[in-house]
Amino acid sequence: MMSLLTCNQFLEELSEYLDETAEGEIRKAIEQHISECPNCWVVVDTTKKTIAVYKGMQPEPIPKPLHDRLIRALAKKGCCAGDA
């Protein structure tokens, strides 16, 4: 027996669904819900896209003086970068 989800119940399961850790009956109930609820379908779609746009975001390069300061600090501790 598959139970029906309310929109709030669906939202609580959203991350598990997106992470593909929701299985069995609960996954079926989620899929059923988004096939019947246009708003929740939009939430799934745009949450996936939210994750996707951030996943593509590279960290900013480290300013060179900051990188150099770090390397110098490490060198003081005996970490030689192998500048042979």
Next chain:
Amino acid sequence: MAGGRPQSPARLPPEPPFAPRSHRRAGGFELSHTRHNGMIGSELTPGMAQLTAQTAYSDESDLVARAKAGDGAAFTVLVNRYERRIFRLAKHITQNEEDAEDVLQDAFLKAYEHIRGFQEQSRFYTWLVRIAVNEALMKLRKRRSGKLFSLDEDVDTGEETVPREIAVWDNPEQRYSQEELRTILQQTIDSLPPIFRTVFVLRDVDELSTEETASALGISVPAVKSRLLRARLQLRDKLTRFFKRKADDVFAYL
């Protein structure tokens, strides 16, 4: 309310007793992105380019083993690989450029000093994140002297999961330049509470598993899940304001 977790600055955080990795999630995204974070080849400094046997350093456990044996060049490869991500994480937690610079340096120094004690029960990066998070929290506590700060604060109001903006998106990459898009994404993530964006960055950008994130932040798995859900939904809501399909605009030009 700060949790007042006992964390001694003098000690390194314990290693997580597991090594889950590359926990892949929801594929099939429609937006394209071909770049990857923290890949070695793209982050070499001119000095590092002198390393001739680069391929010998491609394997992380090999790098760690060499660093443990005192090979500074191997440790420097790890620095080059992860410094951007650690700096970004530090900025997200401290919300202060200067503090983040100190956290970056202190985290790598501490990692270098203690690398022989790293038992490789987790990925090097997870271990490093845990050190960096502790350093960042200490900075925050120092800055807000007397006021306890914890990433485990209860920030749930119960309202945050209710989506307010329900609208399909246009392709953001068609509407905005790369520069504009980066600014929008940055400002939006900066508007979240620190714990939300920290969890989001570790899970969804750095792609740590739930367990790794919990371990790195010193919070429970359910706390990671709850904060991640709220972070995702809040970001979605805020981004929808920028990216929603503006059907009315079509008619505005007629």
